[in-house]
Every structure is written in structure tokens, then in C-alpha cells.
Amino acid sequence: MAVASRRVLPGFSLSLGITLAYLSLLVLLPLSAAFIKAAGLSGQQIVDTVWSDRARAAYWLTFGASFIAALANAAIGFLLAWVLVRYPFPGRKFLDSLIDLPFALPTAVAGLVYSSLYAKNGWLGQFLEPIGIQGAFSRLGIVLVLIFTGLPFVVRTLQPVLENLDAEFEEAAGSLGASRWQTFRYVLLPCLTPPLLTGFALAFARALGEYGSVIFIAGNMPYRTEIAPVLIVGRLEEFAYAEATALAVVLLLFSFVLLGVINLLQRWSQSYGN
């Protein structure tokens, strides 16, 4: 090129080429394979597979539990991030590193630990069961492990933003006459909404795909505690590959739509937030 390039990485065509090839290989190819495989079924077969009562119950549970877990993570994650950034206390570094544990721990282990804790004779279950709270082998249990696996997302997306939020803004709001709630509502929240939504979306997406931890605590009872991924695995075990991929495709489409919605929300909050 005759013109001096001001880009850090050389070769736009090369780097874009690698990016596209990589994404195709890793994401697009398997995705289209799933679509093609599912297309091998007839229309009636597809409907029978993906829209049976059992399947719909599983979708409903998967999305419902994931949504609730992501909501809970957004709320608790916000609090955790706030505490970790705003308050100096002994053991803060340690607590901070604990947040990442769900990333490192095999989720199957988490599921196992949770189910043994909340089972009828477990440490927590023995107290909860008599008062009518069934933590293991129930929908509640599914939500609990999904909260666990999604914990780091909201905390880690909010933390840097909170750290960069100067205390001066709160002081300014206070000296202009704002109450603590007004300062939070008008000054802090608008800056924190975009990262909060990002964290929520990530936690939600993670929960939708979660399998390992859920199978241990859910009990996998059809119509009650069976999530969609379990249904897919069930089909795979019957060697009904096409049906399994058809279910997967439906799950994918739902996820796409939801993530699209969250992205729009994020863009909206950002344009409002900048």
C-alpha cells in the first residue's frame, strides 16, 4: 500500500479472512449441519418431535428457569460487585477470587454437590424438606444450580464499570440536592444499565446451554423437571439423531430471538446512557 497504514495489526484482508474462516469452522458449519440434519425429517415428524407436550414443557422449563436464574444473578451480582468495589474489608481479594469458581469448577460437580446438600438427608435438605421446600430433584433445584453457574457474569461485567465510576458524580448529585435514592436512580443506574444487561444476557445464555449440573439435581422427570438439553440427550441415546437436532434447532432459534431482544435493549440503554 502506498498510504501509510495507521492500524496496529497489519493486513485487513488477512485478519478478516482468518476471522471468517475461524467463525465458519467453529460456529457456522456445525450450526448449518444441525439445520440440514433436522431438515431430513418430514414436516409432520418435526412437529411431532419439537412440539409434543413433553417438549414444550421442557422448553418452558429451560427458558423459565434460565430467565429466573439470570434475574437473580443480575440482582445478587449487582450487590456483590458493589460490595467488592465500594467497601474495603479484610478478605476482599479472596472473596473476589471466589466469584470465578463457577467458571473453573466442572458444573457436574456443582450439580452433584447441590443435590447432595438439598437432598432429603443432606445438610440443608434435612431442614428445608420438613417445611415443604424441596431443593433437590425439583424446579427450584434447577434454578439454584443455574444461579451458581451464571454467578460470575454479572459481577465481572459490572465490576470494571463500577470501578471507573468516580465518587465525584455521587458527591455532585448530593450537593445538587439529590437524595441517595435519586443519586442511584438518575446518576448511577443509567451508567450501570448497559453492563447489567450484558451480564444478564451472558448469564441467561449460559443457563440455557447448561446441562452437566442440571441433570444431577433435576431428577429429569418428564413434564416436571426435564430440561430441553436432557430431552435432546434422551433422543441421542435412542439414536434418533434427526429428532435430537430438530429439538436443538428449536432451542437455538429461541435463543437467537431472546439474545436479539436483549441486544436491542442494550443498544437502547446505551444510546440513552451515553
Next chain:
Amino acid sequence: MSVVVENVVKRFGSFTALDGVSVTVPTGSLCALLGPSGSGKTTLLRILAGLEHPDSGSVSTHGNDLTKTNARDRDMGFVFQHYALFRHMTVFDNVGFPLKIRGWSKAKINDRVQELLHLVRLDGLERRLPANLSGGQRQRVALARALAAEPKVLLLDEPFGALDAKVRQELRTWLRRFHKEIAVTTILVTHDQEEAFEVADEVVVMRQGRIEQSGSPQQIFDHPASAFVMDFLGHVNVFHGRLDHGSPRLHGATHGSTAAAERPVSVAGEGTTPLYVRPHELDIERHSSDGSLAARILHINPAGPLVRVQLIDERTAKPIMVELSRERFAELVLLPEETVFVQPRQVRYFTADYSI
């Protein structure tokens, strides 16, 4: 509203930021808290605003004790050094913020914001975001926002600190006129003595958490209370000298000084002391006379109303700065590298010892 600070003490751990500070700022005046960094001036301003709470002492405006009052209930406008404009809000929303949270109606907010933006000469910029404004414009938005709810006192933390020299000069002049227009008691913090003198009616010089001197710019300039103030005001030659029966004498001067000395009688001291002479209080002579020092001319800067001559003390090799009127300069016909004699017309010295 007059602002009274009494005996305020503030410590941060083992560091004493304010050590028994008392200040009274009369209603409607513009007061500058002047001092080097670490002198406690910003801490004092923050205590006035209620952003910091004193360990002891009190703050009151017009007889109402505010020491225990929250920042939000103090009726004071605070302009932060870096403005602290809300980045996600437009200029309009920033200025309207204090009104919105006070529950004003949309129409009233609109009127007031337009009025304020006109006052700070930012008409037509209400839809802009702070990121799209220049430093001087942001400063004025912050000012308009601080004034929106009609505070009784306006507090400015290093108002021109983050701006470049030219804008700073413009804003100083503007602030002076602006203060006349709004007539709100204003207290500003600065480390720039020129700025303080140019803008304020009342200057409070602070040092290490204490007040070194307060008064009108003229009082402070003409009668600095201590060597610290003298040094801090800058543009001063420091000579080694001594007190000879209470009258100052420059080391190396040919004979006893004939210079008038500030407070020559009150001190019955003897011995060596630094002597302070401002550049315009020095004269240059062709011939040695009583009390003059031999010096070599280094450089002559004739640009400006006064001719500035840099010299070197022949004996101590210390630089000396002299400002001569154009007439005197023309009369002397000075050239670089010439040896001449420097004669002080007025000398200051301070008994409470302070050394740099």
C-alpha cells in the same frame, strides 16, 4: 449570606489537613483560598460544602450552624475541579437536574435552564452531551448547574485548573463580571496567586492546614504577613542580610542601607535574616552608593511596560531580577555583561523564621 468557619480541625489518619482554621467571608464577596497543594484549601472547601465533615469546629452561614447538615440540605453550589458533569445527560438535563429532583414542573425547569444557559453564554447548546463540549464550555455548564437551585453560596474547586492558559484568562475576566451579575457569595480554591489576585475581593492564604494571612489582594501584596506569603506571591528577590540595630543590611552591600524597611522598628533583633525585595523596588545605578550591590547584567527583556533586567550578584552568584521603568532604562543605557550597582528602595524581612 456570610459564611463563617470557626476553629475547624480535620485529620486524615495521622495527617492534619486543617489545624484550627477560622474564616469569615462577607455576604456577596468573592473569596479565594490560596495555597500550595497540601495546604488544606480544598479540604476546607469540601467541609463548607458538606462533602467532608470536620473533626471539630463549626461551619455556619448567616448564623445558622450547618456543621451537622448534609451536603444536599446546605443550599450551596459546588463546582468540581473536573466538573463532574453527568456524562449520560445532555447539557439541558445536567443543568435541570437539581430542579428535576426538587420536583419542579417541566415548563418551569425549561425556563430556568434557558435563563441559566443564557447567563453562562451557552445558548443553543442544550442538546449537546458533555463529551462534545470544550473544557471552558463544560466549566460553564457545571457553573450553571451549581447555580440552578439558587444556592446561597457558590463553591469553586480550582475552577480554571484544567483549562489551557488562554481560556483560563478569558474565564477569569468573565467570572469577575459574572460574579457581579449574580452577586452570590463565592469561595474559590486556587494555587495560582495571579488568579486569586485577579478575581477575588478577599484572599485567604493557607499553609499546612493553617491560615497564613487573609485580606484584600492589595493588603496582602503590600503587606505580606510572613516570609511564606512573600515567597508564595512570587516575583521577589531574596538577599542574605542581617539586622544592624534593627535596620536591615544586605550582605555584600558597600555601606549601611538607606532603604526603607517594612516594620523596621518593631524588631529589635540582631543577626542574619533573609531580606525580600521585589523587582520593582530595586534600582540600577552606574556608580556604587550606600547599600548597593555590585551585579553583572545577564539579560535584558524590554518587551512590556517595564523593562526586566536579569543580573547576577557578583559576590554570591545569585540571580537578581530588576524591573525598571522605560524612562529609567533609557536614561541608563544598559548593555548585557556590564557591571552595575543594584540599590534597593524598600526591603522586607520577617521575624517569625521561615526558610525555603
